[in-house]
Amino acid sequence: MGLNNWGVASKVRKRITFKHFPIIGDFIDVPLTFTDVKIGTGGLLACLITVRQFPSDQVPQAMLACAIIIVFTLYLCWRPNSNPEKTNYDLIKVNLFKRRKRHFRKFSMKDIGRE
Numbered sequence: 001m002g003l004n005n006w007g008v009a010s011k012v013r014k015r016i017t018f019k020h021f022p023i024i025g026d027f028i029d030v031p032l033t034f035t036d037v038k039i040g041t042g043g044l045l046a047c048l049i050t051v052r053q054f055p056s057d058q059v060p061q062a063m064l065a066c067a068i069i070i071v072f073t074l075y076l077c078w079r080p081n082s083n084p085e086k087t088n089y090d091l092i093k094v095n096l097f098k099r100r101k102r103h104f105r106k107f108s109m110k111d112i113g114r115e
Contacts, residue, residue: 039073040073043072043073047069047070051065
């Protein structure tokens with residue numbers, strides 16, 4: 001009975017989603033997380049700021065820029081099949097800002113003597 005001492009990892013967290021809310025959950029089929037809401041809000045603000053920069057006679061170009069921002073925002077919220085726990089936003093953030101330096105060195109005979 002000594003094998004029943006199981007430890008619980010302190011870093012395990014469940015992702016909070018909007019799927020179970022009464023109004024939002026009826027309209028979406030995938031779990032919508034707070035990160036997705038933040039990315040969507042940022043995309044909406046970027047779209048509004050970008051549209052305001054165009055003069056009034058360049059409405060088609062402003063709508064094209066807004067459409068490009070919306071497509072990019074949807075891409076950032078997309079979960080790839082290879083890693084469904086992370087969004088593309090998380091993967092890009094890890095690849096750009098949290099790189100681990102990996103230095104390799106040649107194996108030498110001094111390494112065998114270390115112990």
